[in-house]
């Protein structure tokens with residue numbers, strides 16, 4: 001018999017993350033920063049894991065000034081298993097436990113498959129970050145959560161292009177990595193249900209990050225035309241969804257991929 005969570009939940013505080021310890025990979029910018037901010041606003045303690053420590057330290061300093069929790073950052077390249085192990089161990093030493101893991105860090109590699117070099121460098125790079133990086137972190141944290149016996153929440157940030165082929169830019173490795181991560185989400189949900197670990201994914205569509213801000217207006221307008229809700233998503237909206245999936249409110253939800261793209265993938 002696995003861990004039985006109390007089935008009777010008060011709606012008051014159902015989304016509260018006070019006292020929960022969360023790792024957010026790529027929490028220094030973009031969607032990851034939106035998720036880390038939402039967690040901090042809901043009372044969580046947050047560890048940001050990424051390569052660029054300047055932006056990570058800036059986020060930690062801002063959170064520490066504005067919110068009540070404890071915030072730290074860790075230098076890690078998720079393509080390196082030992083760095084992942086060391087960062088998770090350092091997080092546990094600092095916070096005492098891990099309750100929530102968000103696998104957000106990712107890269108988008110564009111270009112036609114037949115234009116790739118002979119070694120398929122772009123293919124292997126994208127798969128190694130977007131799929132294998134999430135797997136490395138999930139394996140390390142999943143083992144910790146199983147052994148600690150208190151359950152936990154794993155949230156994978158995939159993409160609507162894990163289910164559709166986005167055009168006109170070609171993104172085969174990215175599409176394949178995100179589709180595989182969606183299915184890995186379902187797989188781990190089934191394997192880890194008995195440990196009280198929920199595994200879910202959020203599949204954003206076009207979301208307003210620095211990259212979107214730099215897009216020429218005509219490109220943005222062309223995309224917006226195809227989005228039924230008529231706008232890009234905001235990182236705070238992905239953050240709100242992550243809060244739900246990290247909180248007690250979603251204890252019975254596992255193996256689900258929640259698309260957050262304003263209806264784009266239904267209408268292309």
Ligand SMILES: NC(=O)c1ccc[n+]([C@@H]2O[C@H](COP(=O)([O-])OP(=O)(O)OC[C@H]3O[C@@H](n4cnc5c(N)ncnc54)[C@H](OP(=O)(O)O)[C@@H]3O)[C@@H](O)[C@H]2O)c1
Pocket residue numbers: 025026027028029030031032049050051052053076077078079104105106107108129157158159160203204205206207208209210211
């Ligand atoms: N923005 C969108 O419209 C959109 C749409 C659908 C899905 N997504 C997904 O949402 C996630 C975040 O996207 P974003 O738009 O916020 O991207 P972004 O602004 O480019 O941020 C990517 C993040 O991943 C981290 N990262 C990249 N490679 C890493 C590595 N090897 N090790 C550790 N961290 C690494 C980066 O930090 P460092 O560079 O400091 O390491 C950065 O924090 C990605 O998984 C992306 O595929 C985004």
